[in-house]
Amino acid sequence: xxxxxxxxxxxxxxxxxxxxxxxxxxxxxxxxxxxxxxxxxxxxxxxxxxxxxxxxxxxxxxxxxxxxxxxxxxxxxxxxxxxxxxxxxxxxxxxxxxxxxxxxxxxxxxxxxxxxxxxxxxxxxxxxxxxxxxxxxxxxxxxxxxxxxxxxxxxxxxxxxxxxxxxxxxxxxxxxxxxxxxxxxxxxxxxxxxxxxxxxxxxxxxxxxxxxxxxxxxxxxxxxxxxxxxxxxxxxxxxxxxxxxxxxxxxxxxxxxxxxxxxxxxxxxxxxxxxxxxxxxxxxxxxxxxxxxxxxxxxxxxxxxxxxxxxxxxxxxxxxxxxxxxxxxxxxxxxxxxxxxxxxxxxxxxxxxxxxxxxxxxxxxxxxxxxxxxxxxxxxxxxxxxxxxxxxxxxxxxxxxxxxxxxxxxxxxxxxxxxxxxxx
Numbered sequence: 001x002x003x004x005x006x007x008x009x010x011x012x013x014x015x016x017x018x019x020x021x022x023x024x025x026x027x028x029x030x031x032x033x034x035x036x037x038x039x040x041x042x043x044x045x046x047x048x049x050x051x052x053x054x055x056x057x058x059x060x061x062x063x064x065x066x067x068x069x070x071x072x073x074x075x076x077x078x079x080x081x082x083x084x085x086x087x088x089x090x091x092x093x094x095x096x097x098x099x100x101x102x103x104x105x106x107x108x109x110x111x112x113x114x115x116x117x118x119x120x121x122x123x124x125x126x127x128x129x130x131x132x133x134x135x136x137x138x139x140x141x142x143x144x145x146x147x148x149x150x151x152x153x154x155x156x157x158x159x160x161x162x163x164x165x166x167x168x169x170x171x172x173x174x175x176x177x178x179x180x181x182x183x184x185x186x187x188x189x190x191x192x193x194x195x196x197x198x199x200x201x202x203x204x205x206x207x208x209x210x211x212x213x214x215x216x217x218x219x220x221x222x223x224x225x226x227x228x229x230x231x232x233x234x235x236x237x238x239x240x241x242x243x244x245x246x247x248x249x250x251x252x253x254x255x256x257x258x259x260x261x262x263x264x265x266x267x268x269x270x271x272x273x274x275x276x277x278x279x280x281x282x283x284x285x286x287x288x289x290x291x292x293x294x295x296x297x298x299x300x301x302x303x304x305x306x307x308x309x310x311x312x313x314x315x316x317x318x319x320x321x322x323x324x325x326x327x328x329x330x331x332x333x334x335x336x337x338x339x340x341x342x343x344x345x346x347x348x349x350x351x352x353x354x355x356x357x358x359x360x361x362x363x364x365x366x367x368x369x370x371x372x373x374x375x376x377x378x379x380x381x382x383x384x385x386x387x388x389x390x391x392x393x394x395x396x397x398x399x400x401x402x403x404x405x406x407x408x409x410x411x412x413x414x415x416x417x418x419x420x421x422x423x424x
Contacts, residue, residue: 033366037355039101039233041112043375044198044306045222045349046086046094049250050381081215083206086198087305093216093247096198097207099125104232110205115224115241124212125205125230154286156187160294162329164261171289172297191320192302193311197376205230222246228371236356237371244271245352248379251345255386260333262385264343267327269379272347274312274321276303277329279385281341291335295319304346306376312348321348331385341385349377 085094099110112123157171174187200206208214223246227238248269256263268275277293278300292300298320307315315321322329324347352375359367 032360032363034359035366035368036102037369037372038103039099039228039237039371041100041228041237041371041373042096042098042196042198043373044086044096045245045247045375045377047248047250047379048091048094048381049252049379050091050345050383081208081213083198083200083208085208091250093218093220095207095216095222095247097123097125098198098200098204099206099228099230099233100201100204101230101232101234104203104230106203107205107230107232108203109211110228110230110233112207113225113227113229115221115226117221117224119214119217119220123207124209125207126209126211127203127205128200130202154288156288156290157283158187158297158299159289159291159332159335160297161332162293163332164258164330166332166334188299188301190302191298191311191315192305193308194302194305195308195374197306197374216247220247234370239354239356239373241352241375244350245375245377246271248272248347248349248377251347251379251381253343253345253381253383255383257386258330260337262331262336263328264330265328266345266381268325269347269349271349271377272324272379273309273350274316274324275326275345275347276300276321278304278344279331279336279341280344281336281385283337289336289341291331291341293322293329300344304344304380306351306378307348309351336385343383343385345381345383347379349379351376 081094083096085092086096097112099107099112101107108127110125112125114120114123154176156174156176158174159166159171161167161170172187174183179187198206222241223243225238225240229235229237248271249267251266251269254265256265264277275293279289279291281289283289290299292298294300296319303320312321316323352373355369355372357369359369
């Protein structure tokens with residue numbers, strides 16, 4: 001009897017363990033049914049400081065060519081509170097909203113109840129009557145946007161890293177006259193995890209709108225309860241916005257010329273998840289100089305936009321981005337000499353993604369959210385190298401400060417520079 005029991009334990013027990021393991025594995029591999037939310041809202045929040053916009057250079061989300069890439073790097077514009085200023089806004093605080101509901105694909109109007117500390121009464125959303133182009137497939141609305149490029153002409157010098165002097169092995173040079181497609185692809189490698197945010201489409205009301213173009217007050221706050229309402233919008237579409245997703249303060253870059261190196265200082269936004277700086281200038285005829293604050297070669301063309309939390313955290317570890325508490329960085333001596341340049345800074349906030357009801361942990365249970373919301377936050381700033389608020393930088397030697405007559409010659413015209421480099 002004992003021998004029989006021992007035999008059973010030796011033979012049957014391993015079989016039971018294997019069966020249990022197979023059941024667990026099958027449970028883990030079960031494909032959970034995930035249905036799209038019945039209603040979806042996108043909210044983009046942006047603060048622009050420094051010079052604000054540089055109208056006419058484009059920018060924002062999409063699939064840019066090199067001109068549009070640089071528009072996204074140094075772009076801006078817009079002089080009123082109209083939809084889209086979170087992408088190309090002048091100095092100020094901006095909020096864009098887009099709402100859709102599957103129960104009413106032709107929704108024309110909606111409301112967003114917001115905290116009294118933001119605006120009162122509720123925001124009035126209106127759908128555009130006509131839109132250019134078409135929406136991507138529904139399943140791709142959160143798909144990363146891949147930039148497309150056209151081959152430019154000229155020569156580009158890339159420097160990277162903060163410090164007083166140029167590091168060994170720099171610059172990285174791209175000569176358009178001899179560059180192969182592989183050379184271009186390697187030089188213009190783009191880090192970007194920008195997903196679909198606010199947008200205009202028929203049947204999707206937006207704010208600001210013709211019916212409600214109120215400016216965002218200087219001290220406005222998004223913290224508190226928000227709720228969407230409209231024909232076909234779920235009654236339970238209510239959610240809380242916390243301090244981490246509130247409007248960020250502007251980034252104001254202070255500059256000091258230290259024997260040819262440019263010492264930059266600023267106050268980092270308290271809710272920043274990471275930061276990044278970039279500069280662009282001219283060197284000779286049809287030559288462009290790029291510099292970024294990354295510790296690795298990085299043009300930064302894809303980084304001046306909203307990015308996902310996971311991507312920001314990954315690029316922090318890779319030393320592409322600056323830490324959220326960094327408050328100073330020096331552009332090495334010799335990077336920008338004689339022709340001046342432009343600087344761009346961005347602080348990434350933490351993206352908020354909510355859905356109701358939450359996703360079930362049991363993969364056998366289908367997820368059918370009534371609503372979902374994506375809220376993205378950033379703070380950006382543009383400045384001319386050697387200038388603060390239109391005046392020569394503090395600490396610049398008197399003999400280096402341009403006179404009003406010389407100013408146009410000392411600082412490059414961005415559009416002319418880009419046309420020369422890219423043959424436009």
